Amino acid sequence: MRLKGKVAVVTGGTKGLGRRIAEAYLDEGAHVVVAARDEASARPVLDKGGDRVVFRPVDVCSADSAARLTDAAVEHFGGLDIMVANAGVSRPGRVADLDPEQWQETVSTNFTGTFHCVRAAVPHLRASGAGRIITMSSALGSRVAPGASAYCATKAGVEMLTRVVAVELAADGITTNCLSPGLIDEGMGKLLKNSPVWDQYAPKLASGRLGRADEVADAAVFLAGDEASYVNGHVLEVNGGLVW
Numbered sequence: 001m002r003l004k005g006k007v008a009v010v011t012g013g014t015k016g017l018g019r020r021i022a023e024a025y026l027d028e029g030a031h032v033v034v035a036a037r038d039e040a041s042a043r044p045v046l047d048k049g050g051d052r053v054v055f056r057p058v059d060v061c062s063a064d065s066a067a068r069l070t071d072a073a074v075e076h077f078g079g080l081d082i083m084v085a086n087a088g089v090s091r092p093g094r095v096a097d098l099d100p101e102q103w104q105e106t107v108s109t110n111f112t113g114t115f116h117c118v119r120a121a122v123p124h125l126r127a128s129g130a131g132r133i134i135t136m137s138s139a140l141g142s143r144v145a146p147g148a149s150a151y152c153a154t155k156a157g158v159e160m161l162t163r164v165v166a167v168e169l170a171a172d173g174i175t176t177n178c179l180s181p182g183l184i185d186e187g188m189g190k191l192l193k194n195s196p197v198w199d200q201y202a203p204k205l206a207s208g209r210l211g212r213a214d215e216v217a218d219a220a221v222f223l224a225g226d227e228a229s230y231v232n233g234h235v236l237e238v239n240g241g242l243v244w
């Protein structure tokens with residue numbers, strides 16, 4: 001019960017890694033707001049969490065929508081202690097061929113969306129006194145992957161944003177850290193399991209296997225809890241040992 005009494009918002013908490021993080025937070029005693037665009041996909045996590053979990057809609061591409069989300073979390077659970085800005089998309093394509101709309105969607109969701117969620121959470125996290133922000137990068141946020149230009153660039157941006165926010169908010173008692181998963185057998189990673197991407201990736205991977213969503217969720221519990229009170233501005237890689 002490492003998060004007992006805490007209130008967390010997990011964007012993209014309906015599917016994939018976000019859903020597993022939300023479930024782990026519930027297991028640790030937190031109250032959780034799972035947020036995404038599609039409410040129907042929230043059913044499994046809502047069934048698991050009883051009255052300690054609610055769904056609230058958000059489109060992280062909109063600053064107003066992100067603000068409505070954090071206000072709704074405070075209204076429902078009486079405060080906000082943890083913001084997990086997890087929602088993300090991946091739109092592959094080499095720069096010369098990438099549709100500008102797909103570039104824009106990736107930037108709006110992964111990068112600007114993280115900014116919107118962090119910004120909307122700050123006033124409430126200040127009131128918490130022990131606020132936690134967890135952003136979501138990827139192994140590709142610090143490694144060159146041809147064909148993943150938009151994804152790599154946005155995740156690199158998320159990592160630098162995390163470091164700046166950590167310094168700006170430290171005096172408010174808020175820590176800001178970033179998770180950087182490798183290829184995980186859940187969500188968008190699962191789709192790549194039997195693709196040529198895995199053939200390129202596997203030789204670089206010390207552990208020789210995809211990660212599990214619960215291995216990412218365990219790291220997200222650590223960063224949200226008291227044990228990480230002196231961890232700030234850190235990018236925590238959860239990738240099984242990647243030698244790129």
Ligand SMILES: NC(=O)c1ccc[n+]([C@@H]2O[C@H](COP(=O)([O-])OP(=O)(O)OC[C@H]3O[C@@H](n4cnc5c(N)ncnc54)[C@H](OP(=O)(O)O)[C@@H]3O)[C@@H](O)[C@H]2O)c1
Pocket residue numbers: 011012013014015016017018035036037038039041058059060061086087088089109113136137138139180181182183184185186187188189190
């Ligand atoms: N799975 C992996 O192997 C892996 C590896 C490294 C990093 N990551 C990162 O981990 C995060 C989660 O990935 P995942 O694999 O779990 O993806 P996923 O299964 O595709 O889930 C993405 C989640 O984000 C939500 N979302 C997408 N666009 C949104 C928007 N504009 N506003 C609000 N919610 C939005 C989706 O819900 P709706 O569509 O209903 O809105 C969904 O709940 C991402 O940031 C991803 O880059 C994943």
